[in-house]
Amino acid sequence: MMAYDMSPLLLSLKVASISTFFVFFASIALARLMSRREFFGKSAIDALVLLPLVLPPTVIGFGLIVLFGANGPLGSLLEDWFGFRVVFTWVGAAIASFVVSLPLMYQSVMAAFEKVDPRWENVARTMGVSEWRVFRTITFPLAWPGILAGLIMAFARGIGEFGATLMIAGYIPGVTETVPLAIYFAYEAGDMEKAAFWVIVISAVGIAAITWVNYWRKKTAVRIGRE
């Protein structure tokens, strides 16, 4: 097999890592807010976060172009203030990954928090510790296996994002060419060998991620005494 430029893999890893980093904090903050507070518009926020699960990626891509395009409200703001463009850059790909992986992570985090027996949190509160410490030392560590599974799913979804990425970031070899885009355009060009190469690479990354998660969950389960 001939040697290929590895930049699509490096770009995919970069895009998925950065989007997963932000997805992690956003989903935890959202899940905490949604599970503990009642406020006007809560259902609307919930629906908005989950919407990308049921929408075609092209609709998400279209929405992102409307928002971040040169004439879009956020796009023009970023360009005016920072001279920074989102469309046709890797940042656009990262934003597309963020939007499609957030609902997966959000659902995992909500489920993980719900699994934490409230008695543990209540017993900690009776001992006089602050809500932040209860979260940091009880809720979060006990929800960690579920959060970790969500992180891996979010990362895998981010690395595999295609439709919305193509619309907002386009296909610019070396700039916005992620692995899924490389596979599609290699296939379109009739370069089956190159397409197969990237299919094998992306599958290997996926298998490695799942294997690592399973190993880590077992290890964590033993450590927190659930086995």
Place this chain on the structure above:
Amino acid sequence: MLTVDFQKSLEHFELAVQFRLEDEIMALVGSSGSGKTTLLNCIAGIDQPDRGEITLNNREFYKEGKKPLKIQKRKVGYLFQDYALFPHLSVEENILYGTSRGSDLSHVTELTNILGIQKLLPKYPHQISGGEKQRVALTRALAAKPDILLLDEPFSALDDGNTRRCQDELMRIHERWKIPVIFVTHRKADAERLADRVVRIEKGHMTEQL
């Protein structure tokens, strides 16, 4: 002194309780779903009553129309049914969880000696027996020097021998600490052996016995 006088609507009836408790041991008996745990939860601050008031040593835990005192500020030691030990922390970390760094821990050392749990300190909750969990949970509930101790079915998972031993230990601790203790039990014998006062709750209404 603990003063409790409140009402709270539950699914099928209204819980209405009224009593005062000095530094005594009070047993709460009654069938399942009669409101015993809800009463403990209202004192601890996990649940809130609909009306009335709860005070401990002149500190208002709850008063109708006012913001209830936060759980964290009530200084309540609560031993939950099934103990609710933190599964990811060792026995020692469980016990010291509510204590602040640099604080005097001589009472904790004394408790671990009285309850014979020194050897359990490095272990995790899943590595110890039901009776050991009960003693660890009791030590944890007392480690933050609470002003009141609430015990929800503390002996339900223990055999007769362990129950008797734990009751003896509880009485010894109470003699030293002199704080109000309320414990929920299904077994009349436990109530009679351990408690200065026995209160029966049925469908939300309490009657005092003895």
